[in-house]
Structures are given as structure tokens and as C-alpha cells.
Amino acid sequence: MTGSLATTRTDLGFLRRRRPVRAAIPAPAAPTPAALELSAPELPAPEVSATSSLASALPPAPKPLAAAPALTTPHLPPAPKPLMAAAPAVPPAAVRRPTRPPLPAPLVGVPSLAAGEHRRLSEDDPLAMLPRAASGLGALECRVVSTAASELAVAYEVRGIQGVLTTGTPRHGPGATHPRVSRRDDHVSVDLGHLDEITRFAVLVRGAEGTLVTTTATGARVDVELSGDRLGVALTGHVARGCLVLRAEGGHGIRGTLRDVVSAYGYDAIAWASAEVPLPPNHTHPHEGIPR
Numbered sequence: 001m002t003g004s005l006a007t008t009r010t011d012l013g014f015l016r017r018r019r020p021v022r023a024a025i026p027a028p029a030a031p032t033p034a035a036l037e038l039s040a041p042e043l044p045a046p047e048v049s050a051t052s053s054l055a056s057a058l059p060p061a062p063k064p065l066a067a068a069p070a071l072t073t074p075h076l077p078p079a080p081k082p083l084m085a086a087a088p089a090v091p092p093a094a095v096r097r098p099t100r101p102p103l104p105a106p107l108v109g110v111p112s113l114a115a116g117e118h119r120r121l122s123e124d125d126p127l128a129m130l131p132r133a134a135s136g137l138g139a140l141e142c143r144v145v146s147t148a149a150s151e152l153a154v155a156y157e158v159r160g161i162q163g164v165l166t167t168g169t170p171r172h173g174p175g176a177t178h179p180r181v182s183r184r185d186d187h188v189s190v191d192l193g194h195l196d197e198i199t200r201f202a203v204l205v206r207g208a209e210g211t212l213v214t215t216t217a218t219g220a221r222v223d224v225e226l227s228g229d230r231l232g233v234a235l236t237g238h239v240a241r242g243c244l245v246l247r248a249e250g251g252h253g254i255r256g257t258l259r260d261v262v263s264a265y266g267y268d269a270i271a272w273a274s275a276e277v278p279l280p281p282n283h284t285h286p287h288e289g290i291p292r
Contacts, residue, residue, distance in 0.1 A: 107240055115218035120225075121235075121248035128222055128246045135244040138217025140190040142203050142235065146210025146226065153206075153258065154188045155267045156181040157199040162269045164262055164278040166204075174281045190237065192217070192244065200238045202249075202265050204258070206231040214246065224248045231261055 110129040113119060119128055144150045153166035158181065161174045165183035172179035180198060182189045188203055205212060205226055212234045214222040224234050233249040254264040257275035271279040 107243065107245065110245060113216075113220045113222065113246075115220055118221045118223075120223045121246070122225070123248070123250055126248040130216060130220070130244045130246070132242050134216055134218045134220070135239075135242065136192055136195045138192060140192055140214065140216060140237070140244070142188040142190075142212060142214045144186050144205060144208050144210060144226070145213050146208045148207065148209050150186065150208035150210075150226075151206040151231075152183065152186055152188060153204040154181060154183055154201060155204065155262045155265065155270075156190075156201040157267065159197045160199075161281045162267050163281045164258070164267070164270055166258065166276075166278065168277060170280055195239055195242075195244065198239055200236065202233050202237075202262070202267070203235045204231060204261065205234045222246055230255065231258065233261065233265060236265070 107129060110127050111125075113128045113130050113134075115134065121128060142152075142154075144152055151167065153164060155164045156162070156173055158174050163173045163181075165171065165173050165181065165188075170176065171183055173181045180191045180194055181201060182191075190198065190201055192198075203212065207229045208226045209229075210226050212224040212226055214224070214235060222235075226234060232254070236247045236249055238245050238247070254261045256264075258278070259270075259272050259275045262270065262278075270281075273279050
């Protein structure tokens with residue numbers, strides 16, 4: 001039929017209200033993701049020389065610092081002069097501590113008496129010297145070995161004081177407070193521990209036929225033969241250069257009283273009560289009242 005001849009049908013109204021049903025179009029399928037490649041691709045190692053690798057490893061060189069400006073010493077005014085000149089500094093080497101003066105050399109030509117030695121002195125061999133160590137040690141002991149009765153005396157000079165110890169006088173000289181020389185009936189002792197205070201001494205014997213025996217703290221022994229019944233000096237001791245020198249006098253020589261014999265050996269600063277009785281040191285004569 002042609003368009004002009006067509007008519008509109010009213011009995012088919014439901015057809016005008018119906019919508020055409022569209023066919024469901026399926027959703028496109030999601031693309032399947034390809035598997036992830038976790039490993040890194042291998043790249044060719046670049047060729048690096050040893051010089052370029054060392055240079056790249058080191059830090060860059062620092063830039064040189066600018067030269068510091070030269071320092072100049074400021075002009076200062078001169079220091080004021082001190083009112084008093086300071087004493088010059090003494091170097092430590094010039095400071096010396098006080099020391100004792102050196103001891104002089106022992107006597108030359110005098111035979112030494114060794115420790116434990118036994119020697120007999122005579123007119124031909126009268127000298128014996130104690131070594132310096134033995135001269136200031138212990139005491140010097142003198143005693144008479146005789147069958148006959150004898151009398152012993154000793155003259156001394158200690159600290160510049162002269163005196164005589166004999167029968168009827170004190171037993172210690174120059175005093176009992178600081179005795180340096182002591183006497184008993186047949187025994188004389190000299191304290192060598194204070195040798196620096198002792199100048200000399202002389203041992204006198206009267207009426208003895210025998211031997212004067214002298215011993216030291218070191219065990220040395222000196223014998224002097226005694227003969228005759230009159231008074232005489234048997235042994236003398238002198239301190240020379242820190243050593244004690246002993247000399248045998250033979251027990252003979254000067255005739256006279258005790259004062260005569262003692263004065264002949266240089267002990268002339270002693271006060272006497274009589275020709276045979278000396279006064280203790282620092283005493284005055286009983287009759288004149290002045291030291292003698």
C-alpha cells in the first residue's frame with residue numbers, strides 16, 4: 001500500500017505504547033593483565049678506567065683559602081723601670097749546701113795499727129797510729145800488769161783545758177758531767193767517741209816492773225815495757241789529722257816531782273796545791289786565790 005492510502009488503525013493502540021525491547025549488549029571482557037616482570041633488565045656495564053673511578057670516588061678538592069692578612073705588632077709604650085733593681089737570678093747549680101770541711105790526709109810514715117793486731121812499742125819502734133775509723137770508736141784502756149805495787153796517773157788536754165788525775169783527785173776529767181778521761185787505781189780510760197775534743201794525753205807510772213797494756217775497741221793491743229821505780233811517762237797519745245798516734249816514752253827521762261814531769265811534757269796550764277797534788281780544772285790556788 002501506498003502512503004496516501006494508508007489509514008490509522010485505532011484497534012491497535014497497545015502497539016503504540018509498547019517500547020521495543022533492545023537486545024542486551026554484553027559488556028566487553030576486561031583485558032587480562034600481563035605478568036609483572038620483577039627482575040631488572042640486564043644493562044651492559046659501562047667501561048670505566050681506574051683513573052676515572054678513583055677520581056669519582058674522591059670528594060672534590062676544596063677551594064684554596066684566601067691568604068690571611070699579615071699580622072702587625074701594635075706599638076706599645078715601653079714598660080716603666082722598677083724603683084729598685086731586682087737581684088740577678090742565681091742558677092740552681094750555683095747554690096751550694098753547707099758541707100763539712102774535708103778531713104786532712106792521715107800522717108805519712110807512721111805505721112798503722114790494724115784491728116786485732118798486737119804490737120810491742122820500744123825506743124827503736126815507738127810509734128803506732130790508729131786508723132781514722134778506730135780512732136773515734138769506743139774507749140782506749142790502759143792498765144799496768146806488774147807483780148809490784150805501782151801508781152798510775154794521767155795528764156790530759158781536752159777542749160783546751162789541762163788537768164791531771166792521780167791519787168787524791170777526782171776520777172774524771174775535765175769534769176764528772178762530761179768525762180773524757182777517767183782514772184782508777186791501776187786503770188786509765190780515754191773516751192775516743194769524743195776524739196774531736198781531745199788534743200793529747202800522757203800516762204805516767206811510778207814504781208812498776210812490768211808492762212803497760214793498752215787496748216782499743218777494735219781488739220788491737222799495744223805493750224810498753226816498764227822498768228825503774230821512779231815516776232816517768234810511759235805512753236803519750238796525740239790526735240793528729242783525725243787519727244790517734246801513740247808513742248812509747250820508755251818510762252824514763254825527767255827526774256823530779258809530778259809537777260816537774262808533767263810540766264816537762266808541756267802541761268803548764270795546771271793549778272797545783274803542791275808539787276804532787278794538782279787542783280781540778282777551773283779551780284784557784286788555795287793560798288793566792290788566782291788561777292795558776
